[in-house]
Amino acid sequence: MLAPELVEELGKPRVHVKALPPLERSENGVVMRFAPNPSGPLHLGHARAAVLNDAYVQRYGGKYILRIEDTDPKRVDPEAYRMVVEDIEWLGLAIHEVVYQSDRFDLYYKYAKDLIERGGAYICTCENEQFRELKQQKTACPCRPLSLEENLALWEKMLAGEFYEGEASVRVRTDLDHPDPAMRDFPAFRILHQPLHPRIEATVYPLMNFSVAVDDHLLGVTHVIRGKDHIANTRRQRYIYDYFGWEIPVYRHYGRMGIEGVVLSTSQMRQGIGSGEFLGWDDIRLGTLRALARRGITPMAVRQAVLDIGIGETDISFSWDNLYAANRDIVDPVANRYFFVPEPIAVLVNGAPHQTAHALLHPNEPARGTRELPFTGSVFLPREELGKDPPLLRLKDLFNCTVTSDHGTYLLSYAGDDLADARNAKAPIIQWLPVDCAVPCLLRKPEGDVAGVCEPGVVRELGSVVQFERAGFARIDDTAGDRILAYFTHR
RNA sequence: GCUGCUAUAGUGUAGUCCGGCCAAUCAUUUCGGCCUUUCACGCCGAAGACUGGGGUUCGAAUCCCCAUAGCAGCACCA
Numbered sequence: 068m069l070a071p072e073l074v075e076e077l078g079k080p081r082v083h084v085k086a087l088p089p090l091e092r093s094e095n096g097v098v099m100r101f102a103p104n105p106s107g108p109l110h111l112g113h114a115r116a117a118v119l120n121d122a123y124v125q126r127y128g129g130k131y132i133l134r135i136e137d138t139d140p141k142r143v144d145p146e147a148y149r150m151v152v153e154d155i156e157w158l159g160l161a162i163h164e165v166v167y168q169s170d171r172f173d174l175y176y177k178y179a180k181d182l183i184e185r186g187g188a189y190i191c192t193c194e195n196e197q198f199r200e201l202k203q204q205k206t207a208c209p210c211r212p213l214s215l216e217e218n219l220a221l222w223e224k225m226l227a228g229e230f231y232e233g234e235a236s237v238r239v240r241t242d243l244d245h246p247d248p249a250m251r252d253f254p255a256f257r258i259l260h261q262p263l264h265p266r267i268e269a270t271v272y273p274l275m276n277f278s279v280a281v282d283d284h285l286l287g288v289t290h291v292i293r294g295k296d297h298i299a300n301t302r303r304q305r306y307i308y309d310y311f312g313w314e315i316p317v318y319r320h321y322g323r324m325g326i327e328g329v330v331l332s333t334s335q336m337r338q339g340i341g342s343g344e345f346l347g348w349d350d351i352r353l354g355t356l357r358a359l360a361r362r363g364i365t366p367m368a369v370r371q372a373v374l375d376i377g378i379g380e381t382d383i384s385f386s387w388d389n390l391y392a393a394n395r396d397i398v399d400p401v402a403n404r405y406f407f408v409p410e411p412i413a414v415l416v417n418g419a420p421h422q423t424a425h426a427l428l429h430p431n432e433p434a435r436g437t438r439e440l441p442f443t444g445s446v447f448l449p450r451e452e453l454g455k456d457p458p459l460l461r462l463k464d465l466f467n468c469t470v471t472s473d474h475g476t477y478l479l480s481y482a483g484d485d486l487a488d489a490r491n492a493k494a495p496i497i498q499w500l501p502v503d504c505a506v507p508c509l510l511r512k513p514e515g516d517v518a519g520v521c522e523p524g525v526v527r528e529l530g531s532v533v534q535f536e537r538a539g540f541a542r543i544d545d546t547a548g549d550r551i552l553a554y555f556t557h558r
Numbered sequence: 559g560c561u562g563c564u565a566u567a568g569u570g571u572a573g574u575c576c577g578g579c580c581a582a583u584c585a586u587u588u589c590g591g592c593c594u595u596u597c598a599c600g601c602c603g604a605a606g607a608c609u610g611g612g613g614u615u616c617g618a619a620u621c622c623c624c625a626u627a628g629c630a631g632c633a634c635c636a
Contacts, residue, residue, distance in 0.1 A: 102636085103636085104635080104636045106635095106636085136636060138635095138636085139635055139636070141635075142635060142636070191634095195633090195634070198634095199632095199633095202632090203560090203632090232634085233634065235634095236634050237634095238634095245561090246560075246561055246562095247560075247561040247562070247631075247632070248560065248561075248631095248632050249560095249561070249562095249631050249632035249633095250561085250631095250632085251632090253633095254633085254634050255634095256634080257634035258634075259634080272634085274633090274634070274635080274636090275635070275636050279636090294630090295562095295563065295564090295629075295630055295631095296629090296630055296631075296636090297630090297631095297636085298562070298563070298630065298631070299561085299562080299630075299631040299632075300631085300636085302562095302631095320563085320630095322563085322564070322629075322630090323628095323629055323630070327569090372570090375570065375571070375585075375586095376570060376571080377570090377571070379564090379570095379571080380563065380564055380629095381563095381564055381565065381628095381629090382564075382565095382628065382629050382630090383569085383570070383571095384569070384570090385569085385570080386568085386569040386570070386586080386587085387569095388568095388569065388570090388586060388587060389569065389570060389585080389586055389587090391586090392585080392586055392587085393585095393586090395598080395599085396599095399598060399599055400599080402598090404596075404598085406596095426595090427595095430594075430595090430596080430598080430599080431598095431599065431600085461595070462595095463595055463596070464595060465595090486595055489595080490595090495597095496595055496596070497596085498596070534596080534598060535596090536596040536597095536598080537596045537597055537598085538596085538597090539597090539598085540598085558597080558598080
């Protein structure tokens with residue numbers, strides 16, 4: 068006989084709290100950062116980093132820094148400065164401080180000189196190709212043994228603009244015998260004359276491993292969560308930390324994330340926009356946050372989906388289904404219901420009394436009120452439903468009809484009001500619209516446009532997500548033209 | 559090629575550190591059923607996984623070895 072408390076213990080289902088794993092060294096709060104490169108708007112891949120960091124800052128308390136990493140003028144889109152901020156606001160991140168790396172070049176120069184003086188870096192004037200070969204053979208390049216004075220002089224020469232592009236760089240002295248060739252004397256600064264940076268005038272540019280290490284330390288960053296493509300960078304940055312004697316933050320690297328059906332590469336998206344394949348950054352076939360927003364995906368759904376994925380190191384293929392499910396949870400209780408008739412066919416109804424249908428704006432919340440749909444003799448019905456040749460139909464919130472067809476022309480005949488009749492006959496209950504007050508509506512889906520008609524009341528829903536009954540959720544994008552434009556969200 | 563990381567149902571995820579409570583969690587998905595004047599929501603039920611092979615052990619998803627697969631890095635990108 069087992070002890071009663073043991074029996075109870077065994078009977079208990081294991082509790083699984085869905086939460087991100089704890090972070091070490093977080094007792095006194097954390098300082099974290101989201102550090103995008105302003106090369107375009109944010110996409111789902113960015114959202115993962117942004118939300119994960121945000122979630123930890125909120126969990127442990129502390130500071131969340133947005134750091135714009137614009138140290139490569141080749142990968143800066145002036146428009147992106149604005150877009151990134153917009154996207155972050157949309158996501159609802161609790162950012163406490165914004166830092167632009169292009170404002171901090173003097174700082175980087177100062178620490179570069181310091182690092183050189185500490186013997187942690189040297190100026191390399193080798194040909195790129197040549198250095199790479201030497202690196203593979205674990206041999207020092209001719210610049211490596213130069214004296215401190217010579218290095219400082221060369222550094223001044225670099226800053227004075229006396230080198231052309233590619234003629235000189237600053238390298239961090241690591242370990243030439245390191246088993247990973249990627250670690251051996253990696254570069255920290257380069258010279259660039261083209262293109263010009265949109266925010267500053269400079270020819271000596273820091274490379275990310277240097278600027279990131281200096282900034283993470285100076286800004287007091289305690290924890291870094293980023294993709295595993297940065298694992299090697301973390302190791303490289305450690306050299307810089309060690310030279311300066313700085314305390315190393317806690318790092319976490321999550322796995323690579325792909326999304327079925329879309330490319331999450333800013334450069335590829337840009338190319339597609341340029342070639343006309345996509346209409347813009349918010350083209351609904353793209354994985355940008357603005358595309359999702361346009362389709363009616365809510366920021367909270369993105370956040371939820373991303374937290375659900377977590378910080379695992381496994382490579383994952385993100386499924387739209389999971390995002391849609393998260394969004395449906397959020398959107399279903401708030402979205403008003405309307406009729407949308409795709410591919411409408413006007414049909415006359417025989418013998419039915421004129422009347423007004425009262426359809427609930429939300430079935431689970433009658434207090435919200437109704438839409439009034441006047442029936443005056445003929446209605447629009449979806450082509451697809453008529454094509455099924457149903458003997459009996461019920462027009463939702465109206466009445467039952469029998470259907471007859473004559474050489475492709477359909478005719479409906481009034482068959483009573485009783486819902487039970489329709490139920491008993493297993494008649495489909497379908498959406499409809501009065502012919503005289505239906506508004507043209509284009510429902511834009513990723514796989515193509517669907518022309519139809521919808522209720523006039525939809526005009527009031529500009530910018531919000533509605534549910535087109537039996538069709539799915541959609542965001543009303545534009546009501547100004549002669550037809551309403553809606554973007555399909557999901558079923 | 560070199561260096562490193564990872565491997566649980568269609569998808570995502572828990573469990574792996576400290577082997578037994580795992581006949582493996584939760585969500586999504588799919589399929590039934592109920593509810594319902596939507597093919598939404600809600601409720602009930604079902605389906606579906608420990609990459610493979612060795613080893614250690616009374617006992618392995620969990621520890622060890624090998625294999626395989628995927629990924630990342632080896633840029634004067636981030």
